[in-house]
Amino acid sequence: MKVKRGPRPLSINLFAGVLLAIATSNLAIALFDLPAQEEFLRSLGLGLDWNRDWTIVTSSAWFTIELIPIALVWLVASRFARWFITAMAALKALLILGDLLLLYALPGLLLGQSIALAAVALLFTRGAEAWFAKKEIDPATFG
Numbered sequence: 001m002k003v004k005r006g007p008r009p010l011s012i013n014l015f016a017g018v019l020l021a022i023a024t025s026n027l028a029i030a031l032f033d034l035p036a037q038e039e040f041l042r043s044l045g046l047g048l049d050w051n052r053d054w055t056i057v058t059s060s061a062w063f064t065i066e067l068i069p070i071a072l073v074w075l076v077a078s079r080f081a082r083w084f085i086t087a088m089a090a091l092k093a094l095l096i097l098g099d100l101l102l103l104y105a106l107p108g109l110l111l112g113q114s115i116a117l118a119a120v121a122l123l124f125t126r127g128a129e130a131w132f133a134k135k136e137i138d139p140a141t142f143g
Contacts, residue, residue: 004077009127016074018119022112023066030059073123079132082123089120 008016030037038055041048048054072081096102096113103110122128 001072001076001078003075004131008074009125009131011122011125011128012074012131015119015122015128016070018115018122019066019070022116022119023063023070026066027059027063030062031056077131082128082132086120086123089117093117 034052034055037059038050038052041055041058042050069078069081069085072078073085093113096109123132
């Protein structure tokens with residue numbers, strides 16, 4: 001993979017900025033309230049003995065995993081990353097819509113997910129389409 005040169009379209013910069021801000025915010029919230037994050041991780045029912053250290057490691061790993069597709073879109077214009085992010089956002093939206101009581105109990109969740117979905121939609125603007133467009137190979141290169 002090569003870093004794509006040239007200026008990024010505004011929609012790509014907004015996408016990366018918004019999702020980076022959300023991921024950073026999630027990490028900060030997790031690290032500033034470790035007991036609550038530990039309880040959240042315990043509620044996932046993974047059967048692990050969660051402690052402060054594992055909570056920090058897991059939260060940091062989660063942040064890193066969120067950064068990978070953002071970087072792939074912003075740095076190398078990966079079409080796979082664009083569709084992967086879109087599929088994950090759609091799946092998350094379906095899961096949240098499947099539990100409407102959760103939206104009532106946590107109205108901030110609806111706002112955060114709406115912002116994230118709007119950021120993902122930016123990947124399909126005209127400027128983003130040009131960013132992801134495959135460049136034609138000049139035949140003279142092989143001559």
